[in-house]
Amino acid sequence: MLRASFEERISKGSDQYEELKPVKKTNPLNDEAMWKAVVNRDESCDGQFVYAVKTTGVYCRPSCPAKRPNRDNAIFYDTTNGARQAGFRACARCRPDEDLSKAEAVVAQVRRYIEEHLDEKLTLEKLAGVVELSPYYLQRLFKSRCELTPRQYADECRLSALKKRLSAGTQVTEAMYDAGYGSSSRLYERSAQQLGMTPGSYKKKGAGEQINFAFLGSDLGLIVLAATEKGLCFLQFGDSEEELIEALTREFSNATISKDTKALSAWLDALRHYLSKSTTSNDETIEAIDVDLNGTLFQQAVWRYLRQIAPGQTKTYSEVAEAIGYPKAVRAVANACASNRIAIAVPCHRVVRNDGSLGGYRWGLQRKQELLNREKQKYQRT
Ligand SMILES: [Zn+2]
Structure with missing residues (x-):
């Protein structure tokens, strides 16, 4: 037999396995292409090579957010090993020695764990234990991938669960427990500021109020503005009228909402004026208009x-x-x-x-x- 099958050779033992290891993928990029990837902070090239900087003694992934070196000071290495052997050290920002896919997997695992255990107390230590990392390292890793700490992520999950349940008309206390809040005091402490209203008034959703709205197209995107009789209560950017109306009615689902461009004309003017790039001597400030602030x-x-x-x-x-x-x-x-x-x-x-x-x-x-x-x-x- 000329060639044993893969399984056969594997089963012969670890010596044989050694020779079966895939040939190391050679980096197909030349210096010029690698430099281009560095200039563009091209993430897709991460893992293919690293670049070292003569002046700082550090080596980085192509996508490193740090300031880019002068072309003359950059040296490319196919592997982090190569850079290390040449006396460079790993960058603390992009951490080129870290296995990216492993990091992603760890973060995904922690996110899933959080989502499935919202009703438990989720300490950093506990989460770190789940993935067998130090709490400090997990915190940093998680934050670098999600922009939130695990705790903030858990808060976000609970909040959106709560908002969903309140919108569905569930009783406040019931919704709270469903969303993983252990006691009502904790709910008020943690979520009041984030919810914008305390749960009781959030549920009112503008009940008994008349809200007028209008759209304004701008070079920063479509804008909806809406006002109660007390003042402006909603001004948001969005991609389409449907999306913005949906956001507005979600926030004030119990209010009477009507489109009334005329009623909002003064505010539309102020907004147009604010967004224009031209300078005039008597700029009215949009901050001077009345607002209806609904929050804690x-x-x-x-x-x-x-x-x-x-x-x-x-x-x-x-x-x-x-x-x-x-x-x-x-x-x-x-x-x-x-x-x-x-x-x-x-x-x-x-x-x-x-x-x-x-x-x-x-x-x-x-x-x-x-x-x-x-x-x-x-x-x-x-
Ligand atoms: Zn770096």
Whole structure:
């Protein structure tokens, strides 16, 4: 017999197995192609090669978010081993030695575990035990893949389960237990700020209120704005009228909602004016218009404060927390920003992370950046 089958050879023992190992995939890219991948931070090339930087002594994945080196300072290696043997060390940001697919699998496993155990207390230690990693490492890994810590992810899952059940008309207490909240006090503590309203009023969903809405097309996307008699209560970006109407009626399903462009014309004008790129001497600020802030006292404090940040300026989440008298409630401030329902008029886009990076934005980071750029050009006069 010339060739034994794969199984036969495997069964002969580990020596034979050695020679069956697949030939190491050779990197098909030349230097020029690899450099292009680095310039483009091409994720699809991760694992195919690493690049080392002479000036820093570090080697990275092609997709590393760190500042790119000068072409002359980059050396390419097919394997991390090669880079290490040449005396380079692994980058702490992109961690090129980590097996990407393994990391993905671990995070997916933890997410699944969280989703299936919402009614339990999910400590980081417990989750780390499930995947046999250190709590510290799991936290970092999870956050780098999901942008949330495992605990925040669990909170999100519980909240969306709760919202779904409340929308379905389940009693508040019943919905709470279904959503994995152990006791009512915990629900109020944890979710009130994120829900925007305490559960009781969330369930009212605008009962007894008349809400008018109108659309505005803009170069930042389609906008719906809606107002109660007290003021603007909803301003959001979306892809289609259907999607925006659905979001509006979901939030205020018990209100009487009608399209009335005329009733909103003054606000539409203010918004158009704000979004235009031209500068005029007497810019009316959209923050001056009345808003109907429907949320917890804490959220309202955050939202009111946001309206005092001048266009063209930014504050960090910590600065906002400090300004409203809760210096430790940085995360709750971020949550309040994330649950803002009135874009632009409650300018949550003017809050950024302490390191100056954008943080999050409910309607996409690109929009946040664009709004800030525009404001800078228009309002920040030097
Ligand atoms: Zn790196």
